[in-house]
Structure formats: structure tokens, C-alpha cells
Amino acid sequence: MPNKNNPDELALLRSKVTELESTVLTLHQSLDESESNILTLRQSLNESEITIQSLVEKLNLARRKRFGSSSETMPPQDLEFNEAEAHADTTGEDEAPDNQNDETSEAKNTSSETKRRGRPKLPEDLPRERVVVDIPESEKTCSCCQSMLCRMGQSTSEKLVYIPARLYVEVTERPKYVCRQCDALGEKSVVAMASPPAGIDYPEKHRDSLFACANYHEQIPLCPASLSSRIAVQTIWASAQPKNDESVDTALR
Structure with missing residues (x-):
């Protein structure tokens, strides 16, 4: 046990006490810093959870719009998690006033296009053949005063006429020529006539395949x-x- 009357021991004890007090103060400061760090991490964790939840809801909504049926309605419990979408919509409305005129003009164009009805007009580059369907001459008199009717205009309509491929028989004529003088002398005359036109000359390498196709078409065994x-x-x-x-x-x- 230290002696109370010894000044050296008292000074040593006092220095130890001050060191311990400084150590305790340092520990308290580090504890406060740790608590503040924990609080910051908890806040960031909560923010991350909120962000993840909003992203999941956006993903589900996008999947429902893309792959779901058009008559599918959103359940009421899903509307509670649409704060992020509502905030994004409000910010988008603030940023989009410049594009409203373009969107309205496009909407007008689409509405005018949808109002057009009837058949589309046939192309102008197609040839036209005029077919006049007129009333007989006996009906060109007025039924009241029996005077001649005057033409005031016409009613026109167009329809597309398709002419399919035509089949025809090609007759090839080859004139024959003989010598009348030889006939008069009783000699045998030579008949001069042009040779028949040559057919399609297929290469040698394709003749086997053509022969097989012809046999298949005629149902002849190979x-x-x-x-x-x-x-x-x-x-x-x-x-x-x-x-x-x-x-x-x-x-x-």
C-alpha cells in the first residue's frame, strides 16, 4: 500500500488517474462516432430498401403492361406503392410542356386519318379503260314534258380488273418451195424448206435431272x-x- 506522505507516489497516482480519464474520454468519443455511423448505415439501408421496393413495383407494372391482357385491372393493394410513379409523373409533366404542341398535332393527324373511311384510291400509274354505261335513247326524254334530257355530269367508280395469264397455240408455218421448170422437164425437183426452229438446248450436266423430273411427272419408274x-x-x-x-x-x- 503506498505511503500517503510520499509526494512522488501521489504524483504518480495523479498522472495515472489523468491518463485513465483521457482514455475514458477517448472511448466515449469513439462510442459516439460508432453510434453515428450505425445510424447513418441504418438510414442508407432504409433508403436502399425503399429504392429496391419501388424498382420492383415498376418492374411488375411494366411486365403487366407489356405481357398482361388489356382488360386486366390493377389490384388496390398495388396502388399503395405508386408514390415513385406519381412523383415521376409529376416531374415529367413539369419537363414536358415543350412537347405538348407536337403531341397534340400528332393526335390530330391520327384522328383525321381514322376518320377517313371507304376504299383507298387506286394508283394513278395504272392504265385506265373507260366503260360508259348509258341509258337507252328511249329513256333520254323527260317523263313530264317529253323534252330531251341534258347531260349534267357523270358518276364514276373504279374497280381493279385482273387479267390472268393467257394460253395460246403457236402455229409455225414453214413455206415449201419447188422448181416449176424442173417439174415441166419431168425431173425430180428438190423441195426447199426452212429447218424447224431449234428447241431449248439444255447443258449436258442437267439432262439427267430433267430426265428424272420428266419421269416423275409422267409417273414412270426410274x-x-x-x-x-x-x-x-x-x-x-x-x-x-x-x-x-x-x-x-x-x-x-
Whole structure:
């Protein structure tokens, strides 16, 4: 136990007490700072929760507008979380007075377009053929005074006429020429005539495919020409109905 009459020990104790008091004061200050930090973090957490909740509500509303049916109504409990949308709408109204004139002009144009009814006008670049449907001459007199009626105008209407593709037969004529002098002398004359026009010349590499397409169109099996000719011979002989079957087999061979 320290001696109370010793001044050195008393000074040492006093210095320790002051150090402890300063330490306690520092701890109190750090505690206050920690409490203020905790309060700030709680406020930021609450703000984050509010922001997240408003974003979720906006997302649900956007999904409902985009993917929901047009007759779907918003439940009443969802209207309680529309403070952010209401605030955004009010700010948007404050920022949008400059665009109101443009929107009203566009609305007028759309309304005028919707009021137009009837068939659209046919293009002017199409050729026109005039068809006059007139009353007979006997009806061009007035039923009251029997005087001639005067033309005061006309009523016109247009309709689109479609002319489909036409099929026609092309007749190719090739004149023949002979020598009359040779005929008079009794000699055999040579008939001169133009050669027939050449058909479509297909390349060699496409002939197999054309042959297959022709056989498919005619419902002919893809078989060699010899077999197809044999089938034709069989058909001809079968239609003739011969009495001797051995002659048919001999002819087929």
C-alpha cells in the first residue's frame, strides 16, 4: 500500500488517474462516432430498401403492361406503392410542356386519318379503260314534258380488273418451195424448206435431272430405257390379246 506522505507516489497516482480519464474520454468519443455511423448505415439501408421496393413495383407494372391482357385491372393493394410513379409523373409533366404542341398535332393527324373511311384510291400509274354505261335513247326524254334530257355530269367508280395469264397455240408455218421448170422437164425437183426452229438446248450436266423430273411427272419408274421399251411392248401385246403366249415371249426376247 503506498505511503500517503510520499509526494512522488501521489504524483504518480495523479498522472495515472489523468491518463485513465483521457482514455475514458477517448472511448466515449469513439462510442459516439460508432453510434453515428450505425445510424447513418441504418438510414442508407432504409433508403436502399425503399429504392429496391419501388424498382420492383415498376418492374411488375411494366411486365403487366407489356405481357398482361388489356382488360386486366390493377389490384388496390398495388396502388399503395405508386408514390415513385406519381412523383415521376409529376416531374415529367413539369419537363414536358415543350412537347405538348407536337403531341397534340400528332393526335390530330391520327384522328383525321381514322376518320377517313371507304376504299383507298387506286394508283394513278395504272392504265385506265373507260366503260360508259348509258341509258337507252328511249329513256333520254323527260317523263313530264317529253323534252330531251341534258347531260349534267357523270358518276364514276373504279374497280381493279385482273387479267390472268393467257394460253395460246403457236402455229409455225414453214413455206415449201419447188422448181416449176424442173417439174415441166419431168425431173425430180428438190423441195426447199426452212429447218424447224431449234428447241431449248439444255447443258449436258442437267439432262439427267430433267430426265428424272420428266419421269416423275409422267409417273414412270426410274428404270433403263430398255426396260421401259419392254413395258411398252408388253402393253401393246397385252392390248392386242394374242392367242399364243409363246409368240409374246418370243417377241419380248
